[in-house]
Amino acid sequence: MNFKKALVSVPLSVALLVPGYNVLADEHVEKPTVTNAAVDLRSDLDRLFSEHAYLAMTAMRKGANGEKDFNQVAEALNGNTKDLTAAISSVYGDEAGSKFNEMWSSHIGYFVDYVKATAGNDEGAKQKALENLQRYKNDFSAFISTATEGKLAEEQLAKGLQTHVDQLINGFNAFVEGDYEKAYMIQSDAMEHLYMTSKGLSSAIVSQNPDKFNNTKAVTKAADLRSNLNFLLSEHFALAQQAMQNGINGDPEFDANVKVLNQNTEELSAAIASVYGKEAGMKFKEMWSKHIGYFVDYVKATAATDDAAKQEALDNLNQYRMDFSKFISTATEGRVEADALAQGLQTHVDQLVGAFNSYNEGDYSNTWMKAREGYEHMFTPANLFSSAFVAQFPEMFTGMPEMPETGMGGMSQEKEIMWMLWALPILLFAAIPFVKRKEQSAE
Structure with missing residues (x-):
C-alpha cells in the first residue's frame, strides 16, 4: 500500500499555478525550509525522472497507434x-555523463523495440527486448551503485528498475489490449515511482558532496x-494535456483518461477540505472541475x-481565473495575492491551450515543446x-525522522507503514485518507 499521498493533505489551493505571492509568517521563529541546494536538486530530479515516465508511456502508445506526432514525442x-x-x-563528470546517456538511451530503445515487436506480433522480438531490459537493469544498477560509492545498494537499485520496467511494459500492454483505465492508472503509478528514484539519488549525491550543497x-x-x-x-498537467x-x-x-484526471481533482479537493x-x-x-470542463468545451x-x-x-x-484567485486569496487570508495567482493561472491556461492548438x-x-514547458x-x-505551508506550520516539519532510504525503488512496505504510524499523531490535523485510485501494477 502506498501512503505517500496521505501526507499531502494540506491547503494545495494556495500553490495552484502562482508565479509569486507573499507569505505572512513570524520572522523571528527559525523554520525548516523547502528551498536549499539539496532540496532543489531533488526537485529537479523529480521533474526529469517523472517526465521520463510521462513521455515514454506517451511515446509507446503513439508508436503502437502509428500517430503522426510520434517522432516529436520521441x-x-x-x-x-x-x-x-x-x-x-x-x-560525476563528463565521462560518467556520457556513460549514463549511452545506457539510458539504450533502455529507451529497448522499450521502442518492444512496441515494434508488439505491432508485428513477433513474440521472439518481444522477448529479446525484455531480455535487453533485464541486462540494462543489471548494468545500470552496477553503474549507479559505483558512482554513488555504494550509498545506493545495487540490489535495491535493480528492484526499483524492475518496477520501472514492469510499469511501462504492463501499462503499454493494457493500452494495446484496450484496458485504458488500467493503462492510465499504471501511468500514474509509474510517474510516482520515479519520485522515489529522485529521492534516493539526490540523497546519495548530497551525502557524497556535502560542501557542494552547503551541508x-x-x-x-x-x-x-x-x-x-510536485507529483x-x-x-x-500531464493528464489534462493528454x-x-x-x-x-x-x-x-x-x-479513462478523464476519469483519472477527475480522481486527481478528488485528491486536491480532499486536501482543501482537510x-x-x-x-x-x-x-x-x-x-x-469547471475549469477542466472549460478545456473540454474548447476541444469540442x-x-x-x-x-x-x-x-x-x-x-x-478567464472568469474562472479571476473568481478562483479571489476565492483562494480569501481562504488564505491574503497569504496568496489574487493578482499573482491570476497571472499563474493564465500561464497554465496558455500552456495547455497553446499545446493543444499547435497539435491540432x-x-x-511546438506541441511537445509547450508540453515540456507546461509540465x-x-x-x-x-x-x-x-x-x-512550512512557514505557517514549522512545528510539523521540525525534529521528525527521515524516511529510510532503500535505493531508487523506495522503502519497504513494512518500514513505510511503521513510519506512518510514528508520524500520524503529528500529522493528524492535516492528514486525511485519500481516495485510493491506484491499482497495483501487474508484476
Whole structure:
C-alpha cells in the first residue's frame, strides 16, 4: 500500500499555478525550509525522472497507434535524456555523463523495440527486448551503485528498475489490449515511482558532496512535502494535456483518461477540505472541475470549428481565473495575492491551450515543446506552496525522522507503514485518507 499521498493533505489551493505571492509568517521563529541546494536538486530530479515516465508511456502508445506526432514525442523524450545527462555530468563528470546517456538511451530503445515487436506480433522480438531490459537493469544498477560509492545498494537499485520496467511494459500492454483505465492508472503509478528514484539519488549525491550543497539535506519532512506537491500538480498537467489530444482525436481512451484526471481533482479537493473544511473543499472541487470542463468545451468547439464557442470557453476560463484567485486569496487570508495567482493561472491556461492548438494544427514540435514547458511550470507552484505551508506550520516539519532510504525503488512496505504510524499523531490535523485510485501494477 502506498501512503505517500496521505501526507499531502494540506491547503494545495494556495500553490495552484502562482508565479509569486507573499507569505505572512513570524520572522523571528527559525523554520525548516523547502528551498536549499539539496532540496532543489531533488526537485529537479523529480521533474526529469517523472517526465521520463510521462513521455515514454506517451511515446509507446503513439508508436503502437502509428500517430503522426510520434517522432516529436520521441524528440521531447530525447530532450529529457539530455537534461538528465547534464544533471549527472554536473556531479560525476563528463565521462560518467556520457556513460549514463549511452545506457539510458539504450533502455529507451529497448522499450521502442518492444512496441515494434508488439505491432508485428513477433513474440521472439518481444522477448529479446525484455531480455535487453533485464541486462540494462543489471548494468545500470552496477553503474549507479559505483558512482554513488555504494550509498545506493545495487540490489535495491535493480528492484526499483524492475518496477520501472514492469510499469511501462504492463501499462503499454493494457493500452494495446484496450484496458485504458488500467493503462492510465499504471501511468500514474509509474510517474510516482520515479519520485522515489529522485529521492534516493539526490540523497546519495548530497551525502557524497556535502560542501557542494552547503551541508543541506535532500530528504526532510519539508522536502517530502515539496516533492509530493510536485507529483500531484505535474500529474494534473500531464493528464489534462493528454485528455485534450484524446478528445480532439475521438480516441477510445478519452473517458479513462478523464476519469483519472477527475480522481486527481478528488485528491486536491480532499486536501482543501482537510484544512479549510468541507464547504471550502466542495467549493474548490466545483470550481476546479469547471475549469477542466472549460478545456473540454474548447476541444469540442475546435472539433466543430465553432469560433464563437471557442471564445466562450476562453472567456469562461478567464472568469474562472479571476473568481478562483479571489476565492483562494480569501481562504488564505491574503497569504496568496489574487493578482499573482491570476497571472499563474493564465500561464497554465496558455500552456495547455497553446499545446493543444499547435497539435491540432499539426505543428507537433511546438506541441511537445509547450508540453515540456507546461509540465515544468507546475513545479514552481509546488515550491511556492510548500514554502508557505512550512512557514505557517514549522512545528510539523521540525525534529521528525527521515524516511529510510532503500535505493531508487523506495522503502519497504513494512518500514513505510511503521513510519506512518510514528508520524500520524503529528500529522493528524492535516492528514486525511485519500481516495485510493491506484491499482497495483501487474508484476
